[in-house]
Amino acid sequence: MEDFVNNVRNFSSQGQFSQLCEYMNKSWTFLTKNVSNLDAALEALDMQEHSLGMLYILCVKVSLLQSSGVATDEEFDQIFSQVSLFTSQCVGEQVQYSTGNFAQMFHTLTQELCRKNIPIRGIKLLCMGIGKVQTHAAQLTSLHSDLCQLCLSAKCLKPALPYLNTEICDISRENGWYESKHFLSYYYYGGMIYSALKQFRRALYFFEQVVVCPASTVSQIMLEAYKKYILISLIAEGKCIPLPKLTSQVILRFVKHYSTEYNEIVQAYASSDPAKLTSVITSHTTVFTSDKNLGLVKQVAVSLNKRNIQCLTKTFITLSLSDVATRARLTGPDQAEFYLRQMIEDGEIFSTINQRSEMVSFYDDPKKYNTASMLKEMDRDIQSFSELDRKLREMDQSIQVNPMYVQKVKNVSTQEDDFELNSSSSSTSKSSSLLSRLMFK
Structure with missing residues (x-):
């Protein structure tokens, strides 16, 4: 020693x-x-x-x-x-x-x-x-x-946020x-953290990264991420967002085959009928519980009720609580008032409820976009996009001088030159043959 x-x-x-x-x-x-x-x-x-x-x-x-x-x-x-x-x-x-x-x-x-x-x-x-x-x-x-x-595991999520909020470029x-499992696990766990914090659009992006990762076979983590991707897209966007075209067809065929219960939820959600969605959830509760997605599934049901109410704000200025419940297919005025209050508090709709008349009035977004805070937010976004553009340019330059990339480009250009040469030779020989036949004639 x-x-x-x-x-x-x-x-x-x-x-x-x-x-x-x-x-x-x-x-x-x-x-x-x-x-x-x-x-x-x-x-x-x-x-x-x-x-x-x-x-x-x-x-x-x-x-x-x-x-x-x-x-x-x-x-x-x-x-x-x-x-x-x-x-x-x-x-x-x-x-x-x-x-x-x-x-x-x-x-x-x-x-x-x-x-x-x-x-x-x-x-x-x-x-x-x-x-x-x-x-x-x-x-x-x-x-x-x-x-x-x-x-x-510790249910202490905030320490991970500074790392999750940083856009990865290397x-x-x-x-x-x-190994690839580290990449998949990071985005899968990150999606779960954002889901727990109800930052659903960010969670959707993280689960998408797991599913679109290039692969010749599908891992269990990809399948689980796809199931959560379906549920989160319904909560965040009100529909199942199609995966990007770059997604491998092998992956798409596999994950869709093993997620039929989740596809039924998508179809029920598209009908805008809470009763139909509840029926699908009830029939497959065992599967959702086994996948540990029952909590997300219940949030999907809540989001459908809220989305039905949001549709009313685009058509009506005032409605009674009974009309809201009827048109949004809720169980009654009490449930309608519960969702309305929750949505008003979260800033999802702009409305007031008159308790005496039990009437609901809907308004446009009162937020003004000419404040100092809004200008700071716009400036922050511009700087973020500028930094992203700079990183993309650096990556593009590094790829252009990469020996493997240069060699591949050379091989492709050589093959194209050979093809053009062969095509030209073939064309010339055909022209000569045609000319000789004309001369003999």
Whole structure:
């Protein structure tokens, strides 16, 4: 173990971190056989000078924690404290040489925290870990999905919002350890978080990203995301929004085949008949409960009632509560008043209710769009679009100089030139043949 520590010190002092990674990978088996000496090795190393070496030792300890499956609470607390201290004080430049191992350590800790039913303890740690792996704020890492999973399990959603609200334009490769499941999980969990916060349009976008992800086969997470996509689109838009044309046909055929109950909800919703929708929900309650979508399904039923009321505001200026209930197909004036009050409070409609006459008056949007706050909002949107345009230009430039892209373009242009040459030769030969026949004639 002394030789191991000395080698870590020598590689680190010379700045040979790539060579240190190779040495540590070869020493993995040795470290797993000397677990009792790992804490002594950690104490012999300096956090600022030997962050990479300490990372590998902690990775070994965490991996053994998972493989044993019988670690006591004291042992887990010790390892968790060591990882927390390391994450807060380690040198990010050294960690970047082995982001794959760093991320895997956090994946294992996330599973253990959820298994022990203490996910809230890991939220702050994951936020620190993301900061060590990211090279810029708009980069997606595999730790993002772990953070969202912990936030959902702990029912503490706000810590994930700064990351979810940041538009992603790059994905961390993590030394080849990044997998598609991390991408799918991030957007799936993100969609669930936005759904819980009733930010349905944002949730719809996140679930869409899961379904349209290029794939030759469909994973379970894609199917679950599609089911939620249907329900959220009904709540947010009042209809099932078709998926983009870039969606694989294999995916479309598969998910539609295994979501027939949800397609029945779409058809019932389109009829604008709450009774018909309730009948479909009742007949498939077991399926929706099994999919853990019953809560969303009930919100779909509520949204249909509200949408029927919103349609009345486009036609009528005043109506009695009884007329509202009849035209919106509600059970009675009390239910109509309940929905009206809720919609007025949420700003979904602009209306007043006269309690004495039981009459409802509908108004246009009283909001004026010439205020200072509105101008600030417009300016913020313009800056956001400008930043998006800048990022797209940078991505376009990087693609144009990518060797793989250049080679592909060359191959395509060569094939086109050959095709044109063959076509020209064929045309010339045909013309010569025709000319010779005319001459002989």
